[in-house]
Amino acid sequence: MKKRKWVYLQNPKKYEISCDLCGGNNIEWSEYEGMIWCYDCEKDTRGNGGVFDGPIPINAAGFFGLTFDRYYFKENEVRRYEIRGNKIKYVPLCCPIKP
Numbered sequence: 001m002k003k004r005k006w007v008y009l010q011n012p013k014k015y016e017i018s019c020d021l022c023g024g025n026n027i028e029w030s031e032y033e034g035m036i037w038c039y040d041c042e043k044d045t046r047g048n049g050g051v052f053d054g055p056i057p058i059n060a061a062g063f064f065g066l067t068f069d070r071y072y073f074k075e076n077e078v079r080r081y082e083i084r085g086n087k088i089k090y091v092p093l094c095c096p097i098k099p
């Protein structure tokens, strides 16, 4: 398993992810890519994909209070998810792109 370089700021249950082992949502992002950590099972597991299972209604996501902002460990930096045209960009909060 590869270690994550970044993690979403919001808890996985915000994205309707739950533990695929026990079905619970006492979970947090795992330190490994593509995984969650379940406090009840005390295991790293894939979880069920929640909103990531389907085509993400990315424009609607903000409407539901979802963000896809990420925290990058090495850079110690939050990057904000932005849609520019039909491209997705992760913009460091320190340096917003000028329109």
Ligand SMILES: [Zn+2]
Pocket (backbone or CB within 6 Å): 019, 020, 021, 022, 023, 024, 038, 039, 040, 041, 042
């Ligand atoms: Zn579990």
